[in-house]
Amino acid sequence: MWKYDKKLQYPINIKKSDPKLANLIVTQYGGANGELAAALRYLNQRYTMPDAKGRALLTDIGTEELGHVEMICAMIYQLTKNATKEEMIKAGFDPHYAEHGKALYPTDANGVPFTASYFATTGDPVADLAEDMAAEEKARAVYENLINLTNDPDVIGPLLFLRQREIVHYARFKQLYDEYKSKGYDK
Numbered sequence: 144m145w146k147y148d149k150k151l152q153y154p155i156n157i158k159k160s161d162p163k164l165a166n167l168i169v170t171q172y173g174g175a176n177g178e179l180a181a182a183l184r185y186l187n188q189r190y191t192m193p194d195a196k197g198r199a200l201l202t203d204i205g206t207e208e209l210g211h212v213e214m215i216c217a218m219i220y221q222l223t224k225n226a227t228k229e230e231m232i233k234a235g236f237d238p239h240y241a242e243h244g245k246a247l248y249p250t251d252a253n254g255v256p257f258t259a260s261y262f263a264t265t266g267d268p269v270a271d272l273a274e275d276m277a278a279e280e281k282a283r284a285v286y287e288n289l290i291n292l293t294n295d296p297d298v299i300g301p302l303l304f305l306r307q308r309e310i311v312h313y314a315r316f317k318q319l320y321d322e323y324k325s326k327g328y329d330k
Contacts, residue, residue: 157221163234165222173249173257182208184262269329
């Protein structure tokens with residue numbers, strides 16, 4: 144069913160440590176609008192889609208989101224791997240460091256741990272697709288905010304790639320949403 148290609152969807156090669164930025168980017172790992180929440184949301188919702196087309200779309204996008212989790216984790220790791228303890232503390236990453244050292248752990252930018260309550264599912268395909276479109280738009284907005292918080296081209300490149308994928312996912316969900324509405328799946 145799955146073919147794992149041992150490379151990221153977009154190359155991550157960050158040269159400068161920046162634990163403060165890592166402390167912000169972590170929200171796209173474990174935050175409510177992040178990649179992990181999206182992947183699990185879509186992979187759960189696929190079971191209640193009314194046809195193979197809906198199940199395939201949710202599977203495709205859900206598995207792609209897992210690849211985005213991998214990219215975000217690579218970014219966080221590269222932004223912190225050479226940072227000193229003092230730099231971690233100065234960046235406000237000390238609560239994370241106290242619990243996890245430099246290990247990855249899914250939280251939002253405020254340090255709130257990931258929770259399953261982030262991925263909504265109702266069993267109503269139209270309502271779930273509306274939620275999915277909103278999730279993609281929120282993730283796009285977060286990526287734009289993160290891009291505005293750095294001038295490092297090694298970070299901006301992957302963030303722009305991820306932002307663009309949110310736009311594509313939104314469009315794919317919107318197409319299916321419109322189709323399901325026209326078929327009366329919202330009644």
